[in-house]
Amino acid sequence: MRTVDDWLASEETGEAFSHCVRCRLPLVEIAEPWLVNKEIMGGECVLEYAVCQPCRDAVTAEFSEESKKSVRDFLEKEIDWDERLMEFMASHDATDRFESCIACLTPRRVLEGYGLSALFDSGGKLVLGPLPLLICLPCVGKMTASLSDASRSVWRRFLEKNFDGPPGDAGFPGML
Template sequence: MRSRRPNAGLVDEEQEYLQTPEPVPVPERFWSFETDGPFERCLVCHRSFRDEPVPYLIEKAYERDEVVLELAVCAICQTEMMREFSEASLKLMQHFIGEHVDVEAQMRQFSEQFAGDVEPWVSKCLIRRSPVDPKAGYRVAARCVGEVLDTRFPPNAISVAALEDMMKILSPQTKGFLNDFTEKYFGVPTGNDVPTILPV
């Protein structure tokens, strides 16, 4: 019996998704600020999203409506990163999100109402359900596959205030990993209580 190639499940998932009708190209809102075009590679492993298409996460952090940090991380690296989170942090984050977000209802609403414009979905904080404040800062996120938006997962925005709430429940181990991550890839000094990017 022929064995499956490594990560074949993720690639097969992407290919299956691309067969759905009328795929939505990655919106400009989620293009790279530095290149003024779609992200092409994973920040961590440099895997090409075109040559070896896999699902990936895009996050962009804003302050006063200006992009201050951005990243695109493939699902494979994101899984590896989550293994660095403490078990306690993972459980607390799951509970925190469950308390504030009706995930199934949100996905159903997005499926029924999305018409190609992501702005209505990134104009309010996912956690606090209030409009994001550009002056206070916020981050937006979306999942993509290849060159299209993965419409199974609604794009979202989280305010800095909500990120602060999330950081308060994380263990020192998890905070340390996030600080090390931001320092390694963005040059942000360690010791910050609230990394601008939360790659989860």
């Protein structure tokens, strides 16, 4: 059975993420929290990265206000945060959070794809709150359906600048 450290480690290296994907600085030297985001398709990790809070803020500042509002609306309306947080607090194992989608509650074992997102403090300790979480790709699709073209362009530029491979809309929008 995978531990939370296994789930949130780089699939490529098997180690914890050490550098921000955008600024390339060592995460523990930045003295800021950071996010780890992973996208899994068909059991294979197709995108993974850690991004420090300053870099995340710089990228999300480029998203349109309408896009940010659309994502906030989804998070507020489609997720019963009180119920989810009570479930999270009742569990002593953070890996339980990866058993089903945070929004629709579809079990991970039947999902074709999903995203994982987790927050770490400036010292590298996992922060337990609304994150870590798993969200299925259909729910990501609902969450991002109303993103503006300008915001989609910001996301594509982020992918193009920081990852090898063809550009596109692939990727869990954990920056929002």
